[in-house]
Amino acid sequence: MKNNQTEIIYFGKLEHNGWSMYLAATDNGLCFVGSQNKELAEVENWVAKKRASAMLVHDEEKIHPYKEQFISYLDGERVELDLPIDLRGTPFQQLVWRELQKIPYGKTVTYMDIAKQIEKPKAVRAVGAAIGANPVMIRVPCHRVVGKDGKLTGFRGGIPMKESLLALEREKVLEDVHGAP
Structure with a gap:
């Protein structure tokens, strides 16, 4: 992220075979996986607390590659998720x-x-x-x-x-x- 540019966090909803969760990612990778059957507020609250200056944008297309791997994992076809991640912590x-x-x-x-x-x-x-x-x-x-x-x-x-x-x-x-x- 360049100086003073607002970070964008894209989100979409994964719904597949009884699984329902929100996924969120930056341009650098997956940054949040929501809990099963939780509302969008879970993502909004996490962004407000952990990445307060970011803008949350609904974009299913940006989230699609993440959803594909998660679906493959949830279907038992994939044992490893090799998605890029954007983790920030101590x-x-x-x-x-x-x-x-x-x-x-x-x-x-x-x-x-x-x-x-x-x-x-x-x-x-x-x-x-x-x-x-x-x-x-x-x-x-x-x-x-x-x-x-x-x-x-x-x-x-x-x-x-x-x-x-x-x-x-x-x-x-x-x-x-x-x-x-």
Whole structure:
């Protein structure tokens, strides 16, 4: 973004096979993935809080390439989203978000695992806060992080969305191991 130019954040709505969420992107990449079945206000509130000087513009054409990859992922045809992302956060958040991107498809790790991986084993709560601040869930797979007892905990999209994403990935992994039914 050049000096004094207003940043534009484009948004569109993905609706596919029971999935409904807003996606938002800048010219640099995906910057926000909305929660399942949430209204546009979720995107508007995030922009107002995290990128207050940006202008939100509805543009389905700009969002189309992102929607295509998400649909392919949600259909179990794609195990990795390689979309460009425009993530802004503290250096600690960036560190955690990079680590999240290393979690293999269909696997889960704990908050403690992430804290240890980034060599900050006492920062489990801070890791949890950074994960909770991830604006591009699914693309940065925070849904693959579970509590130390294996229970599904905190997820901006809600536990039902987290359950659905993990079930989708488990099903695909089983299909790949045992062959399609």
